[in-house]
Amino acid sequence: MAICDTCGNDYDKAFEVVMGERRGTFDSFECAIQAMAPACAHCGCRVIGHGAEADGTMYCCAHCARKAGVQGVDDRA
Ligand SMILES: [Zn+2]
Ligand SMILES: [Zn+2]
Incomplete structure (x- = not known):
């Protein structure tokens, strides 16, 4: 069991992101993006x-x- 850093949900299929x-x-x-993804400097x-x-x-x-x-x-891609 692991607890989500963003929402606190205790979920058995939680995963780790290393950046x-x-x-x-x-x-x-969704929670990983919320916590880890950079925000656009113009629109946020x-x-x-x-x-x-x-x-x-x-x-x-x-x-x-x-x-x-x-x-x-x-x-560009
Ligand atoms: Zn979460
Ligand atoms: Zn933008």
Whole structure:
């Protein structure tokens, strides 16, 4: 049994996510995303795809990066 770091649910199929120095135990991907995924610097939504990174700042998409004033960012896989 393991307890989810985000919602506190005690779930027998909980899993661990390790991201660099950070690690957490979660009962669902939704909770893992809530705790671990970077937030878009422009709209604040969670970046769960490739996103767009410019100067170390994460955006959910090129549109948000452009809105934040970043030049020359295109969506790419
Ligand atoms: Zn949870
Ligand atoms: Zn965004």
